[in-house]
Amino acid sequence: xxxxxxxxxxxxxxxxxxxxxxxxxxxxxxxxxxxxxxxxxxxxxxxxxxxxxxxxxxxxxxxxxxxxxxxxxxxxxxxxxxxxxxxxxxxxxxxxxxxxxxxxxxxxxxxxxxxxxxxxxxxxxxxxxxxxxxxxxxxxxxxxxxxxxxxxxxxxxxxxxxxxxxxxxxxxxxxxxxxxxxxxxxxxxxxxxxxxxxxxxxxxxxxxxxxxxxxxxxxxxxxxxxxxxxxxxxxxxxxxxxxxxxxxxxxxxxxxxxxxxxxxxxxxxxxxxxxxxxxxxxxxxxxxxxxxxxxxxxxxxxxxxxxxxxxxxxxxxxxxxxxxxxxxxxxxxxxxxxxxxxxxxxxxxxxxxxxxxxxxxxxxxxxxxxxxxxxxxxxxxxxxxxxxxxxxxxxxxxxxxxxxxxxxxxxxxxxxxx
Amino acid sequence: xxxxxxxxxxxxxxxxxxxxxxxxxxxxxxxxxxxxxxxxxxxxxxxxxxxxxxxxxxxxxxxxxxxxxxxxxxxxxxxxxxxxxxxxxxxxxxxxxxxxxxxxxxxxxxxxxxxxxxxxxxxxxxxxxxxxxxxxxxxxxxxxxxxxxxxxxxxxxxxxxxxxxxxxxxxxxxxxxxxxxxxxxxxxxxxxxxxxxxxxxxxxxxxxxxxxxxxxxxxxxxxxxxxxxxxxxxxxxxxxxxxxxxxxxxxxxxxxxxxxxxxxxxxxxxxxxxxxxxxxxxxxxxxxxxxxxxxxxxxxxxxxxxxxxxxxxxxxxxxxxxxxxxxxxxxxxxxxxxxxxxxxxxxxxxxxxxxxxxxxxxxxxxxxxxxxxxxxxxxxxxxxxxxxxxxxxxxxxxxxxxxxxxxxxxxxxxxxxxxxxxxxxxxxxxxxxxxxxxxxxxxxxxxxxxxxxxxxxxxxxxxxxxxxxxxxxxxxxxxxxxxxxxxxxxxxxxxxxxx
Numbered sequence: 001x002x003x004x005x006x007x008x009x010x011x012x013x014x015x016x017x018x019x020x021x022x023x024x025x026x027x028x029x030x031x032x033x034x035x036x037x038x039x040x041x042x043x044x045x046x047x048x049x050x051x052x053x054x055x056x057x058x059x060x061x062x063x064x065x066x067x068x069x070x071x072x073x074x075x076x077x078x079x080x081x082x083x084x085x086x087x088x089x090x091x092x093x094x095x096x097x098x099x100x101x102x103x104x105x106x107x108x109x110x111x112x113x114x115x116x117x118x119x120x121x122x123x124x125x126x127x128x129x130x131x132x133x134x135x136x137x138x139x140x141x142x143x144x145x146x147x148x149x150x151x152x153x154x155x156x157x158x159x160x161x162x163x164x165x166x167x168x169x170x171x172x173x174x175x176x177x178x179x180x181x182x183x184x185x186x187x188x189x190x191x192x193x194x195x196x197x198x199x200x201x202x203x204x205x206x207x208x209x210x211x212x213x214x215x216x217x218x219x220x221x222x223x224x225x226x227x228x229x230x231x232x233x234x235x236x237x238x239x240x241x242x243x244x245x246x247x248x249x250x251x252x253x254x255x256x257x258x259x260x261x262x263x264x265x266x267x268x269x270x271x272x273x274x275x276x277x278x279x280x281x282x283x284x285x286x287x288x289x290x291x292x293x294x295x296x297x298x299x300x301x302x303x304x305x306x307x308x309x310x311x312x313x314x315x316x317x318x319x320x321x322x323x324x325x326x327x328x329x330x331x332x333x334x335x336x337x338x339x340x341x342x343x344x345x346x347x348x349x350x351x352x353x354x355x356x357x358x359x360x361x362x363x364x365x366x367x368x369x370x371x372x373x374x375x376x377x378x379x380x381x382x383x384x385x386x387x388x389x390x391x392x393x394x395x396x397x398x399x400x401x402x403x404x405x406x407x408x409x410x411x412x413x414x415x416x417x418x
Numbered sequence: 419x420x421x422x423x424x425x426x427x428x429x430x431x432x433x434x435x436x437x438x439x440x441x442x443x444x445x446x447x448x449x450x451x452x453x454x455x456x457x458x459x460x461x462x463x464x465x466x467x468x469x470x471x472x473x474x475x476x477x478x479x480x481x482x483x484x485x486x487x488x489x490x491x492x493x494x495x496x497x498x499x500x501x502x503x504x505x506x507x508x509x510x511x512x513x514x515x516x517x518x519x520x521x522x523x524x525x526x527x528x529x530x531x532x533x534x535x536x537x538x539x540x541x542x543x544x545x546x547x548x549x550x551x552x553x554x555x556x557x558x559x560x561x562x563x564x565x566x567x568x569x570x571x572x573x574x575x576x577x578x579x580x581x582x583x584x585x586x587x588x589x590x591x592x593x594x595x596x597x598x599x600x601x602x603x604x605x606x607x608x609x610x611x612x613x614x615x616x617x618x619x620x621x622x623x624x625x626x627x628x629x630x631x632x633x634x635x636x637x638x639x640x641x642x643x644x645x646x647x648x649x650x651x652x653x654x655x656x657x658x659x660x661x662x663x664x665x666x667x668x669x670x671x672x673x674x675x676x677x678x679x680x681x682x683x684x685x686x687x688x689x690x691x692x693x694x695x696x697x698x699x700x701x702x703x704x705x706x707x708x709x710x711x712x713x714x715x716x717x718x719x720x721x722x723x724x725x726x727x728x729x730x731x732x733x734x735x736x737x738x739x740x741x742x743x744x745x746x747x748x749x750x751x752x753x754x755x756x757x758x759x760x761x762x763x764x765x766x767x768x769x770x771x772x773x774x775x776x777x778x779x780x781x782x783x784x785x786x787x788x789x790x791x792x793x794x795x796x797x798x799x800x801x802x803x804x805x806x807x808x809x810x811x812x813x814x815x816x817x818x819x820x821x822x823x824x825x826x827x828x829x830x831x832x833x834x835x836x837x838x839x840x841x842x843x844x845x846x847x848x849x850x851x852x853x854x855x856x857x858x859x860x861x862x863x864x865x866x867x868x869x870x871x872x873x874x875x876x877x878x879x880x881x882x883x884x885x886x887x888x889x890x891x892x893x894x895x896x897x898x899x900x901x902x903x904x905x906x907x908x909x910x911x912x913x914x915x916x917x
Contacts, residue, residue, distance in 0.1 A: 132615070134792055135625050184802055212810070212907040215882040228703070228747050229873060231798055232912035239803035294600050294612055344608025345600065350615075 054399050057271060057284045057315075057330040058155070058187065061308070063291035064133065066301060067337035067354025067382075068372075070106070071120060075099040078374035082341045086297055086348070096120070097367060105305035108313035109357070116365035117316065118357060119417040121391060123372045125353030125384025129336065133292070133350070137335035141187040143389055143408055154392055155283050156190030157407045158400060162282070185285050213240060249277035256321030257314060264288045265311040272318045275328065282400065291334060295345040308332070312359060320361065329360040329399050329418065333388070341378040353384035356391065358417050368415055390415055419702070419743055425709040428738035429717065437466045441740050447872060447917035448700050449473055449734055450541035451754055452761035455869065457538060466735060473542035474579060474730050481575060483568065484530050486523035491565045495648045523564035525771035528785050531571075532753075532774055533767045536760050543578070546730065548753065548785065549699045550574045550585075552793035553692070554621060556594040558786055563597070566650060567786055570594035579727040582692065586622060586679045591652040593645050599791070601643045606660040609637040616791050618682065624694065627687035628667070635664035640675040683724060689715025696733055701744055703797025710738070746872035749800055750917050752781035755809055758917075759816055759909060762870055768844040769832040770825065777815070780808035801915070810910040817906050820845040851901055855894075859887035862901065866908045875913045883907065 073079050074090040075098070093101030094110040102110050112118040128146040130136045139146060143154035152160070217240050253273030259265040264286070271284045288308055293300050312330060319325040337354025353372060372382040390412040393404035398418045405411050421428075432441070442461040446453035450473065461469045494516075501512045535544035551574055558567050570592045577585035589595055590613070596602045599613040614637035618628040642659030645652060664673050667681050682688055690711035697706045714732065722728035733739060750758065756778060760767055767774060778784055782805050788794055820843075825833060833844075854862055863883050867875055883904050890896035908914060 131630065132619055132625055133790070134619075184799065209814075209903070211886070211903050212910055215879065215886060215904075215907050216911060218876065218878045218882065228749050228798065229912060229916055232749070232801060232915050233876070235801055235803065236806055236912050239806050242803060243807070294610060295603055343610060344605060345603040345610060349611055 053282070053327045054401065055275060055282055055284070055328045056155075056395060056400060057268075057286065057328060059308070059312070059330060059332045060185070060285065060287045061291050061304075061332055061334035062137070062287055062289035063293075063334075064136075064336045064338055064350055065291040065304075065334040065354060066293060066297065066348050066351075067123075068340060069297070069301060070103050070305065071122065071355045072101050072103065073099055073371060073374065074101055076374050078376070082374060082376070082378070084342070085346055086342045100367065100371070103301070103305050105302045106309045108309040112313060112316060112359060113365060117361055117363055118359050118365050119363050120355055120357060120367050121386055121415060121417070122355050122367065122369040123353045123382065123385040124356050124369065124388050124391060125336070125382070126387055126389070127384075129352040129381070129384070131336065131350040131352075133335055136350075138186065140333055140335055140388060141185065143392055151189075152191050153185070153187035153189045154407055155187045155285075158283070158396060158402055159188075160190040160192050161406045162400075162402055185287070188283075188285060216240065246274065246279075249274055249279065253277070255318045257317045259314045259318070260307070260310045262307055262311070264307050265314060268311050268315040269318070272315060272322075272324075275319070275324055276322055293338070294343065294347040294349060297342075297347045312357075316359060316361075325361040329358065329363060329395065331359070331391070331395065332357045337382065339379070340372075340374060340376055340382055341380075352381040356388075358391075360418075362418060364417050368417060386415070387412055394418065419704045421707070421710075421738075422741050422743060423738055425707070425713045428710050429714045429732055429736045431735050432466060432737050432740050434465070436737075436740060438462065440745075441466075442469070443872070444740060444745055445469070445734065447758075448739075448748065450538070450545060450761075451536075451757040454538075454761060470731055470734055473734075474546070474727065475543065478543040478575070478578075479534075479540055481531070481534055481571070484523065484527045486519075486526045487564050487568045490519055490523050494565070494650075498648050517562050520562055520564040521558075524558045524567055524786065525775055527564060527568060528787075529767065529769055529771045529774050531785055532757065533769060535753075536757050536767045538761065541757070541761075545754075547571065547575050547578055549696070550578060551786065552699065552788060553695055554585075554589045554592075554595070555788045555791050555793050556592070556598040557788060557790070561594045561597050563594070563650070566592075566594040566597065571786070577726075579730065580725065582724045582726055582729075583679055583683050585726065586617075586683075587676050589621070590617070590640065590643065590675055590679065593650050593652060596643060596645055596652070601640060602645055604637060604641050604643065605658055606638075606641045609634070609641060609660070611637040613637070613640055614678075617679075620792060622679070622682045622691060623685060623687045624691045627685060632666050635666050635673075636678045638662070638664050639666070639673045639678045643675065683719075686712065686715065686719075689719040689724075691715075692729065693718070693733065696729075698796060700733070700748075701739065702748060746916055748917055749797055750915055751794065751796060751800060752778050752783035752805070752809075753785060754917070755781065755915070756812060759812065762909075763816060763846050764850065765816065765843055765845065768820070769835075770829045772829070773815075777808060777812045781805050781812070782808075806915075809915065813906050813909045815845070817846045817902060846902075846905075848898070851898060851905075854901055854905075855898060859884045859891065862887060862904065866905065867913075870908060871911075871913045872917045873913055875908075875911060879911065879913075 068079065068083070069086065069088055072088050072093045074088070074093045074095075080087045088103065090101075092104050094104060094106060095101040096110060096113050102113075109118060113120070126139060126146055130139060130146055138144075141153050142150040144150040216236060218237075250270055250273045253269075253276060255269055255272060259269045267286045271286065274281065274284075288304065288311075290300065290304055315330070316325065319328055333356055334354060336351055338348035338351040340351065341348075343349055355369075369386040372385065374382075376382075389408050389410075393408055393412040394414040394417060396402045396404035396407055397414060404414075439458055439462055442458045443453040445466075446457055446461060450457075464472070497512065497516060501509050504512060531544070534540055535548070551571065554570075554574060556567065556570050558564075561567055570589075573588045573592050574585070577588050590601070595613070599616055600610045601613045604610040604613065611633055614633050618633060618636070619625055638660040642655045642657075643652070644655045644658065659674075661672055663670055666673065666678060667685060669681055671677070673681070690708070693714045694705065694711050697711070714729075714736075717732070718724060718729050722732065738744075756774070757767075759765075775784060782800055783794060822830065822833065854865075857865065863880050866883075867880070886907075887897075887900055887904055890900055
């Protein structure tokens with residue numbers, strides 16, 4: 001930790017700011033709705049995608065997905081003791097090993113697992129877990145220790161580090177996101193400003209006319225300040241330029257195979273369209289929310305896992321048909337798993353560790369990590385066995401090609417999924 | 419951020435000599451939605467204390483129950499009775515009809531609130547209620563009952579300037595809250611921690627000021643909170659209540675829910691928590707240092723007696739609130755942007771849910787429906803390329819002629835009622851431009867930024883505007899068109915997004 005500052009310092013000069021805000025590593029994040037800017041005058045033709053890129057797609061399962069009913073230890077009597085009404089019967093589980101099986105809604109994921117393209121990391125968490133949605137999500141997004149408070153997201157720091165010394169004049173979106181409930185996900189916030197781009201909710205028209213656009217589109221030195229006004233000026237500038245290009249790519253996109261008709265799948269379809277369009281974006285962020293199942297968990301989780309499983313399978317199939325699957329690694333995460341013992345409302349309360357999925361044709365499929373011990377008293381939580389920063393570290397070192405210690409501040413044991 | 423004041427002096431009253439036009443504009447833009455020249459003049463001549471009395475009146479104007487909510491409440495008992503005797507299939511249909519009627523009523527209520535809040539005399543108080551609704555969050559998506567949501571807002575409005583512990587107790591009995599945070603599922607032998615956790619984390623204390631054990635025992639104290647079937651009124655069910663001993667914040671006793679709220683307000687952190695939320699909503703997206711928050715918090719718990727009126731008066735009347743580092747650098751919320759435009763342009767809110775609530779949702783804020791229990795994050799989280807496009811689109815709509823032909827029959831009826839009664843205008847009329855049409859381009863640009871912008875725009879932008887206005891200035895029709903477009907561009911500018 002002595003050779004570099006952690007987190008890295010903010011840019012201090014306009015020149016440095018410009019260099020950083022137009023560097024080569026980009027980032028896109030999607031929320032729940034399909035984009036619908038109306039852009040009529042896009043002209044730029046999409047270049048062919050680079051052949052050897054590595055792209056990360058983060059899928060956030062917001063609300064705290066119940067891990068024990070996602071990856072079911074159907075041979076463990078303690079599982080059924082802790083979950084007398086919401087436990088999934090062994091004969092309905094989709095088996096992936098002698099002792100573990102997926103939730104019945106995860107048929108498509110079971111197929112990807114059998115094909116060796118899906119890795120399941122068991123029991124992922126962190127020491128001294130926090131059961132607040134917001135604090136725990138913050139810990140996952142900033143990759144901090146449980147008692148540390150960090151202002152930047154782990155992907156933001158990756159961009160800080162990856163962006164050093166890559167000067168280009170591109171106006172391509174470096175950080176793009178859409179309709180995530182609170183705007184830009186904190187995961188993507190760096191010490192330096194990386195321009196973000198969000199896709200509009202269904203029904204939005206791109207505001208303004210060409211005349212207004214020409215007056216607003218300006219790039220003067222005094223605009224580049226690091227206060228809120230500078231942030232607004234820079235965001236508007238990047239937006240005006242990017243809108244045209246992104247919409248052109250999405251309008252012209254023809255996926256291979258059908259995506260389910262739900263907003264999550266539509267977001268993945270847009271990600272595929274932008275990847276296929278050759279945007280120089282390295283990280284995409286898509287949210288699927290609603291996992292906070294305190295009451296009557298079974299129907300809600302079944303619906304959400306169907307959306308997740310079928311959406312990811314359609315995405316993977318589309319990429320594969322286009323020969324882009326070798327460039328993309330998709331990873332899920334959630335702020336916490338849920339309490340092993342069900343509550344009296346046929347639901348589960350906030351808990352700790354849970355499994356996560358890593359998907360891609362260059363992923364080494366299979367089960368990783370070790371299963372949680374379930375011989376617990378009723379109200380006790382799981383003890384994690386794999387630190388989530390091991391997963392991040394592996395992705396950084398072996399997929400994104402970035403020294404993980406510069407982003408995570410320490411070395412964590414890597415996992416053999418890539 | 420470098421603060422120009424020290425913690426001990428920060429919350430002292432603003433000296434009378436510092437109350438000028440600029441200070442009045444700052445107060446009006448932050449505590450209400452806009453700072454029109456007439457409002458600024460009035461505030462300056464009245465002085466700060468009298469202005470605060472007027473903005474936060476002792477008896478704020480009541481919000482009449484929206485007719486759709488009243489009708490829903492009225493029909494509900496018969497509806498439930500019918501459902502009780504029906505087959506499962508009919509039950510499902512009835513339930514769906516109830517939910518759909520409720521959704522329509524909630525949207526109607528949203529527009530009615532926007533109309534209420536757009537009236538200058540109501541603005542500061544209704545903005546304060548909006549703030550409280552971002553603290554005591556309920557989401558209509560889960561509550562699914564318009565009458566409950568209305569009742570929740572009634573509770574917030576009635577207690578908005580009274581004692582903070584009383585408001586918290588009233589909220590714990592709010593039917594919408596009962597449903598939203600699963601209090602109705604909280605039973606003596608099966609406590610559900612959802613409400614107790616958010617009570618400490620988000621409503622009263624903030625993270626780090628309680629333990630997991632505090633939450634577990636507090637949840638037991640809130641058992642037995644129930645809603646009467648049919649009417650949905652709060653009832654306490656002693657047989658569902660866990661009457662045993664609980665230990666919370668080191669105190670042990672057979673506590674009730676109200677006791678827990680009292681105990682929480684005895685914590686020093688409770689004094690600082692609401693001011694912290696206020697600073698984030700009204701002042702700055704950079705958090706104030708802890709000693710500043712504890713400074714006002716300790717005084718609020720002492721001389722302020724935990725009265726919300728004291729807190730509001732002290733906060734908006736303080737030297738800190740008017741400090742130069744807090745001027746012109748706060749990003750407007752979508753509701754503020756919308757209502758600020760309506761007030762700056764002298765318009766009425768069009769009483770059509772679709773035309774008001776859809777743009778608000780696209781900008782990221784639907785009144786009465788925060789994204790999650792944390793409320794709206796605010797600040798830079800409001801801004802991304804999608805929400806900026808939506809903000810510009812709102813300006814385009816308010817300047818485009820209002821087209822009644824696109825309305826449905828129901829919508830036409832609502833619009834006519836307002837038109838007949840108040841001769842309202844929903845989009846910028848040509849008359850609004852008349853006083854500007856005779857000015858030289860230089861003067862137009864100068865006055866636009868003086869009247870509507872909290873900070874001066876970039877020189878390049880002003881040059882662009884001037885050039886645009888000079889072209890075609892000899893032809894009156896073209897000049898008016900360009901004047902209109904220049905104004906729209908000012909309202910679409912980055913500078914208009916801050917206050």
